[in-house]
Amino acid sequence: MTPDLDDRLDLDARPLPRRVREFPFPFPTDSYRYSTNVEAAGAANPTAAGAWGASVLAVDEFYVGDATECAGLLAADPSRCQELPHMRPAVWDAVLYVLTQLERARPDYFRLEDLGEDRFRWTNRPLGLQQSFRYGDDSTLPTDPLRWLAPQVQDDLVLLDQREGALWADAGVVTAAADWSMKFDVGMSFLEVHGPVPRIHPERIISRAQDFLMRLQPGEEYRRTNWTMTVGRRLDVATETYPEWGPDRRLVLAQDLGARLHLRVEVQHLVRLPSSGAVLFLIRTYLLPLRDIAHVPQWRDRLAAVLDELPEDMADYKGLTRYRRAAADWLRAAGAP
Amino acid sequence: MTTTSLVPAASELAQADPSPTVAVTGPGLLSLRVQAVETAADGVRTVTLTGADGGALPAHPPGSHLVLHCGGRRNAYSLTGCGTRPRSYTVSVLLLGDGQGGSRWVHGLQPGDHVLADRPRSAFAPVATARHHLLIAGGIGITPLLSHARAARRWQRSFELLYGYRPGAGAHLPELRELCGPRLLELPQLPDFLAAVEARLVASPVGTHVYACGPAAMLDAVLERADELGWPQERVHTERFSAADLDPGAPFRAVLRRSGRRVPVPSGVSLLTALEGAGVPVPNLCRQGVCGECRVGVLAGAPLHRDLFLSDEEKAAGDSVMCCVSRSEDPDLELDL
Amino acid sequence: MGIEHTSVPRWPADAPPFDPRARSATVLALCADAEPVAAAWAAAGGAAGVPVSSCTGDLEQALRHLDADMAGAVVGWRLLVAGPEAEVLRVRARATELGAVGSEVLAHVTGVPSRRVLCVHCDAVTETDEPVGGTVACAGCGHDLHLYHHVSRRLGAYLGFLTDAEERDPAGAVLETR
Numbered sequence: 001m002t003p004d005l006d007d008r009l010d011l012d013a014r015p016l017p018r019r020v021r022e023f024p025f026p027f028p029t030d031s032y033r034y035s036t037n038v039e040a041a042g043a044a045n046p047t048a049a050g051a052w053g054a055s056v057l058a059v060d061e062f063y064v065g066d067a068t069e070c071a072g073l074l075a076a077d078p079s080r081c082q083e084l085p086h087m088r089p090a091v092w093d094a095v096l097y098v099l100t101q102l103e104r105a106r107p108d109y110f111r112l113e114d115l116g117e118d119r120f121r122w123t124n125r126p127l128g129l130q131q132s133f134r135y136g137d138d139s140t141l142p143t144d145p146l147r148w149l150a151p152q153v154q155d156d157l158v159l160l161d162q163r164e165g166a167l168w169a170d171a172g173v174v175t176a177a178a179d180w181s182m183k184f185d186v187g188m189s190f191l192e193v194h195g196p197v198p199r200i201h202p203e204r205i206i207s208r209a210q211d212f213l214m215r216l217q218p219g220e221e222y223r224r225t226n227w228t229m230t231v232g233r234r235l236d237v238a239t240e241t242y243p244e245w246g247p248d249r250r251l252v253l254a255q256d257l258g259a260r261l262h263l264r265v266e267v268q269h270l271v272r273l274p275s276s277g278a279v280l281f282l283i284r285t286y287l288l289p290l291r292d293i294a295h296v297p298q299w300r301d302r303l304a305a306v307l308d309e310l311p312e313d314m315a316d317y318k319g320l321t322r323y324r325r326a327a328a329d330w331l332r333a334a335g336a337p
Numbered sequence: 338m339t340t341t342s343l344v345p346a347a348s349e350l351a352q353a354d355p356s357p358t359v360a361v362t363g364p365g366l367l368s369l370r371v372q373a374v375e376t377a378a379d380g381v382r383t384v385t386l387t388g389a390d391g392g393a394l395p396a397h398p399p400g401s402h403l404v405l406h407c408g409g410r411r412n413a414y415s416l417t418g419c420g421t422r423p424r425s426y427t428v429s430v431l432l433l434g435d436g437q438g439g440s441r442w443v444h445g446l447q448p449g450d451h452v453l454a455d456r457p458r459s460a461f462a463p464v465a466t467a468r469h470h471l472l473i474a475g476g477i478g479i480t481p482l483l484s485h486a487r488a489a490r491r492w493q494r495s496f497e498l499l500y501g502y503r504p505g506a507g508a509h510l511p512e513l514r515e516l517c518g519p520r521l522l523e524l525p526q527l528p529d530f531l532a533a534v535e536a537r538l539v540a541s542p543v544g545t546h547v548y549a550c551g552p553a554a555m556l557d558a559v560l561e562r563a564d565e566l567g568w569p570q571e572r573v574h575t576e577r578f579s580a581a582d583l584d585p586g587a588p589f590r591a592v593l594r595r596s597g598r599r600v601p602v603p604s605g606v607s608l609l610t611a612l613e614g615a616g617v618p619v620p621n622l623c624r625q626g627v628c629g630e631c632r633v634g635v636l637a638g639a640p641l642h643r644d645l646f647l648s649d650e651e652k653a654a655g656d657s658v659m660c661c662v663s664r665s666e667d668p669d670l671e672l673d674l
Numbered sequence: 675m676g677i678e679h680t681s682v683p684r685w686p687a688d689a690p691p692f693d694p695r696a697r698s699a700t701v702l703a704l705c706a707d708a709e710p711v712a713a714a715w716a717a718a719g720g721a722a723g724v725p726v727s728s729c730t731g732d733l734e735q736a737l738r739h740l741d742a743d744m745a746g747a748v749v750g751w752r753l754l755v756a757g758p759e760a761e762v763l764r765v766r767a768r769a770t771e772l773g774a775v776g777s778e779v780l781a782h783v784t785g786v787p788s789r790r791v792l793c794v795h796c797d798a799v800t801e802t803d804e805p806v807g808g809t810v811a812c813a814g815c816g817h818d819l820h821l822y823h824h825v826s827r828r829l830g831a832y833l834g835f836l837t838d839a840e841e842r843d844p845a846g847a848v849l850e851t852r
Contacts, residue, residue, distance in 0.1 A: 038623045087465065088492075181833070184794055186828065188826060191680045196681070212625060219456060239835050242836055247839065
């Protein structure tokens with residue numbers, strides 16, 4: 001597990017560190033409600049501290065650490081990777097898409113050579129990996145394509161099959177789930193996956209989202225954000241491991257809130273994969289501790305306001321109930337002269 | 338990897354012209370060049386297109402179609418390739434007797450000619466969970482099913498292709514025979530074709546999906562018979578092109594009550610884009626009719642709703658409109674701007 | 675609770691009618707209460723001249739019958755299944771796995787005397803008569819699970835997770851399994 005960041009920001013340090021500048025602060029207003037907040041992907045989104053989102057995949061200084069953690073988690077619990085039998089063409093489509101996007105994001109780190117006749121050679125310099133393979137031919141990769149791909153990208157992947165007037169979460173590899181379980185949810189419809197989320201069903205937010213996704217044309221890319229909070233710099237907060245991370249929600253109140261409590265933001269990219277027609281969700285998780293949030297006055301004040309105003313059922317669903325008041329107080333104190 | 342040529346974005350063309358008559362097209366167009374033409378059968382011309390810059394073309398699911406800009410008209414033609422990693426697009430077009438222009442225009446294309454097209458759109462893709470694919474092609478309806486057959490071979494799916502054609506008018510026969518072997522049934526006699534279709538509709542193993550493309554009468558007959566034989570609608574897929582799919586909308590005028598301005602909204606340009614082009618900013622996010630941000634009050638005139646956000650009651654009330662996708666029934670639409 | 679939980683199935687009180695468009699049918703009754711419904715379906719099928727293959731029995735028998743029927747069935751076939759929720763979900767999952775689409779499966783749930791709960795920590799499935807929101811002792815690892823309002827159609831089971839996790843000390847490793 002990546003340990004908590006040890007460095008404290010110099011109050012006068014300029015520019016702010018990358019992790020702050022590139023943080024996808026998710027709140028456009030002082031209160032938060034669920035909405036179908038999709039927008040076109042690929043354009044930089046300016047924030048009070050910098051910008052994020054210029055490319056679909058972001059590769060940062062945690063790449064190698066995250067890769068190691070992902071590989072370790074998959075080895076310890078292979079059920080984080082799920083694939084129903086009919087999804088292999090979609091998986092290959094996702095592999096090619098992700099490798100292409102990795103190269104586009106960091107051509108100095110990654111190279112995908114097209115050798116013709118469906119043959120490729122892939123080089124991943126940070127991980128010291130090189131692999132020749134033939135598109136669609138499982139035997140040319142050392143393991144299942146999804147399992148092979150997962151540690152090489154910092155995003156989680158969920159693949160949706162479109163049929164019978166709905167979308168079905170029929171494959172995915174998820175090692176940074178925010179309190180859900182890929183092995184339990186695999187095979188569910190999009191509406192079922194979001195079953196337990198409060199408010200979104202009567203408000204038709206989720207059925208509109210499904211309608212929107214079903215109308216995506218090949219190659220179209222959209223994005224949205226989601227958020228919660230996590231104690232510690234911990235990516236894996238899946239339901240499976242709740243006994244490991246759950247107690248921290250209580251214990252954090254006796255700890256250094258500024259260092260331990262993190263705002264957790266998911267940037268989700270929604271892509272209609274071009275040749276299989278499956279919808280790919282790329283879920284990238286960003287964590288920033290309160291003390292880093294506090295260094296951006298607009299973020300400090302806005303997050304405090306959101307935490308104060310958030311309705312109880314939503315706070316409860318997001319797991320914030322125990323500490324949200326303390327977090328808001330901490331942020332306000334950090335802003336006091 | 339080289340990218341395909343794209344024409345300039347709509348933002349570069351958004352001058353408010355008092356009375357435009359030419360449709361302004363949006364971003365994402367493909368600039369293609371005719372590589373080859375050949376006569377595939379009686380009245381059938383096969384045209385192969387490459388990217389104008391010679392690079393890779395956008396991939397697409399099997400059964401996708403390409404909308405060609407045929408000198409003032411927009412016509413959709415099925416792509417015959419499997420779509421996985423295309424370096425060219427091939428369409429086969431039947432010359433229509435009443436020669437409205439589209440097919441005649443395509444039949445007039447010569448190698449080297451420049452062609453504009455929309456990106457491929459998918460409306461007739463194979464279902465991943467199907468246990469068996471029953472492909473029924475009548476005449477020129479073979480084109481998307483050739484695409485399906487290619488994909489089925491690539492992914493080793495069970496399929497059968499029934500191809501009914503008038504003697505001399507069977508296109509792509511050598512390719513089909515090589516691709517399908519015994520899975521292809523050539524049925525140049527109508528009674529044999531009808532008998533073969535009937536036999537399959539009566540006795541296909543559970544798990545089969547049927548995909549039919551051809552003359553409207555043939556499709557109607559397949560649909561009717563399948564329904565009589567208890568086929569669930571989710572198992573029956575037909576490809577028809579309707580004018581509505583390609584409809585860029587009639588031009589109209591947005592009358593802005595508060596400023597007194599009149600903004601023309603040409604065919605093919607969204608109300609939102611026209612307003613932005615006239616220097617009238619409207620809050621927006623998804624630009625797809627789903628998030629609700631671009632809602633504008635309507636004071637006079639009947640909106641033509643094309644969004645997924647407003648409820649049926651809200652649409653019936655007619656006092657607001659989602660300007661990113663919706664248009665106007667009346668020549669003038671008065672807005673609260 | 676007033677919240678729509680769309681993964682937890684809700685069942686109409688009345689059984690769906692026999693599908694008049696069916697050309698063949700498999701009718702399964704998974705408990706005694708289901709027999710009248712199954713008999714009505716079989717009678718409707720017979721009256722319409724539709725071949726009906728029936729089975730009254732426990733889940734294992736029903737699944738074997740289903741496998742055999744689906745191996746030879748042609749499109750136009752329907753599955754009609756009646757019984758307790760837990761068994762109906764399992765049968766429906768099996769039919770889907772073998773290639774059935776939604777409208778080919780007509781289900782009637784006679785009641786919910788028990789629920790199957792998957793322990794997300796140790797993967798054991800525990801059958802319980804606890805309600806949604808209740809607490810169940812996991813048959814695998816022995817820990818108390820919260821019976822959550824989230825259902826997997828594929829597993830035919832509800833999600834269960836450690837109910838008092840936040841009150842305990844952090845677990846250093848995966849919970850002990852049986």
